[in-house]
Ligand SMILES: O=C(O)[C@H](O)COP(=O)(O)O
């Protein structure tokens with residue numbers, strides 16, 4: 421992992437590729453949550469009508485293959501870690517494998533360095549007179565946060581002087597099984613009870629389901645964050661309970677309840693007073709390491725001037741993120757662990773070499789093809805060469821109700837960008853496989869996959885018209901497997917005999933296909949890189965733009981043979 425020499429001081433100019441010409445349009449399509457798995461009733465991609473993608477597969481092995489999209493191939497701690505959008509798009513855009521947030525936090529906790537850093541020293545100043553609040557996702561999905569890291573942080577913070585701790589829990593059910601919130605809260609309560617035995621006043625103070633409370637992304641719906649603010653900061657929510665276990669158990673009694681969407685709740689004392697609103701002088705840590713779904717709350721917690729909703733009260737706190745979530749905005753300004761310094765991304769190289777880029781997705785994935793693609797950096801490298809376009813996602817409608825999402829609109833925007841001939845690269849993310857896959861609704865996911873295929877067709881037709889090249893791939897698996905399985909691959913059943921729905925991503929590889937009239941006839945996938953992963957895509961795309969990739973990039977997937 422990242423063993424290549426750093427590129428500091430090296431020139432930005434890319435050498436011309438000896439065999440591939442510059443100036444051909446390259447369309448880059450990322451199908452979100454689109455892995456490869458054997459045919460099976462729980463494989464929605466297989467079940468869906470996807471003629472465009474099926475046709476591409478026929479070009480294997482020369483122009484269609486599989487690449488790794490999980491675990492160490494994308495900088496995660498182990499090969500048991502499923503892929504996710506952040507690490508997937510980071511790898512796709514950066515062309516290098518970086519130790520990612522999950523891994524960096526593990527290392528900082530294991531070595532104890534987390535307690536020596538500036539961020540912890542900063543929040544510690546509040547420990548004598550104030551409360552330490554920990555806000556984040558209660559999950560062992562390893563996508564946004566990990567439960568064992570929360571456990572270590574609770575223990576470590578109390579050993580380093582925190583006397584009063586309040587935890588604000590967001591239930592998952594998206595990266596882990598629905599219903600697992602109960603077990604996580606039980607385990608957390610056990611840990612907090614142990615801390616209380618040691619004289620630390622530690623309790624859960626508030627919570628809610630991640631998709632309804634706090635963890636919105638890309639400013640899709642600030643009301644989600646406001647619900648979190650009201651519960652975590654103001655101590656106000658429609659549901660009040662004496663403890664967190666009672667809260668999740670009671671809220672889950674509603675037949676439609678789902679961990680992802682539990683309503684906000686606060687924990688109150690005997691007299692009905694919230695046990696842990698955030699007050700002047702307190703310390704706050706958002707313990708998610710992943711940026712996209714924490715950065716909105718980070719803005720609300722940190723920015724003096726803020727107009728996204730009425731905060732009612734803006735406490736004077738010492739706030740630190742687990743990581744710094746946005747390297748460009750330097751937000752939050754304090755953090756416990758330094759984020760991976762993802763530098764020299766393909767986006768920056770191509771912009772510095774004159775490549776004109778258009779990137780587009782709908783809101784829920786917009787930052788994936790821009791912010792994550794560019795190494796967790798918001799904004800343009802060169803506004804005169806780049807255009808990023810966002811199509812507003814549906815708000816307040818679950819994606820299994822609108823499984824086509826904005827696939828068609830994204831494809832039409834991409835088509836227009838391609839036909840305008842104003843761009844050298846047109847890059848999109850098509851969200852259906854992932855966003856509908858996360859709902860666990862098989863029928864809807866099949867509809868979503870078909871819509872994604874139709875979108876791809878529109879884009880490929882436009883590429884055909886301008887004589888361009890396409891690169892089609894995905895960031896990790898999701899829709900290709902909707903069943904939780906045992907080690908032998910057999911679907912697991914619950915006590916009523918029903919197959920357990922897998923709402924999360926998977927460990928499966930993803931396809932990559934290249935083609936289009938502009939692709940030189942002798943271009944084909946190399947056969948000497950059987951373990952290649954998402955990080956090999958950037959060099960490949962650079963080649964197709966007519967450039968050699970920088971030396972420190974993971975190797976290109978393609979070679980050019982004489983025809
Ligand atoms: O944030 C989410 O929606 C899920 O936890 C992960 O999905 P993504 O990595 O595809 O965004």
Ligand SMILES: [Mn+2]
Pocket residue numbers: 452453504505506508854895896
């Ligand atoms: Mn994704």
Ligand SMILES: [Mn+2]
Pocket residue numbers: 453505854855858898925
């Ligand atoms: Mn996802």
